[in-house]
Amino acid sequence: MTKSIILYSHPSGPNPWKVAIILEELAILYETSWVAKEDVKKEPFVLKNPNGRVPAIEDPNTGVTLFESGAIIQYLIDTYDKTNKLAYTNIPEKYLTVSWLHVQMSGQGPYFGQAAWFQWSHPEKDLTSAIDRYTNEIKRLVGVIDRHLKDTGAQYLVGNKCTYADLAFVMWDQLIPQLVSGWDFKTEVPYFAAWNDRIVARPAVQKVLADKAKATSH
Incomplete structure (x- = not known):
């Protein structure tokens, strides 16, 4: 059974919501964990993202912890977009x-x-x-x-x-x-x-x- 991805986010920033859109589009189970602004630059969050910014994700289905919204989006596409709903496979x-x-x-x-x-x-x-x-x-x-x-x-x-x-x-x-x-x-x-x-x-x-x-x- 697929487990929920944890999306580490803060309400005001656009970047975590970019990731949420992809999760919604692909109907991926996820839950949001809110990170206060004063907590992003210190442990335990910097163990998930050394750069101290949201978003980050933890995927219990693969064991992957990832940061940077662009990298997360590419990971979600590569891992979960099995029908290529949001991507192309042909070149260019x-x-x-x-x-x-x-x-x-x-x-x-x-x-x-x-x-x-x-x-x-x-x-x-x-x-x-x-x-x-x-x-x-x-x-x-x-x-x-x-x-x-x-x-x-x-x-x-x-x-x-x-x-x-x-x-x-x-x-x-x-x-x-x-x-x-x-x-x-x-x-x-x-x-x-x-x-x-x-x-x-x-x-x-x-x-x-x-x-x-x-x-x-x-």
Whole structure:
């Protein structure tokens, strides 16, 4: 009998919820273990993730403990997506999907995260140049996706199939209205906006968005 994966998470950060979406999409049993912000940099959590950040997972079915959301997503796909619901097996599509996941990990996550930090958390408040730097990077990256979708005529990042790469972007993208105030992205980048709407409409994404709203409402 399959046992539940433990997902170590914190309610406010987008990255653990990226993993939750994949777990939901693949109907993998899991339970969430909340880790307080003050506990992520010390034992016992750093024994699970030496980098001291959520998410991390423990999979009792394989004995694997893993950290970093991108690595966790790839592990879940390789281990549990037996029907290739969210992945391709043919080349080049298989590796193009990996490429887009790396864009999310190396581009979207850091740029959006830094924009959020300098707008909401940094102790110094006169940081117009830093905020402009990262909000412009958000617009640039969104524009890359918009142009790609327009040029390819595809519904998703790789062809007309929603993959784990598409799903990896969705939680950070929900912050665009707060991070880039007054930007009418639905008009300026319509291909991106339509793509985002398609992903958000998926039942698994809707469930995770509802779970996040509930977890952050306390």
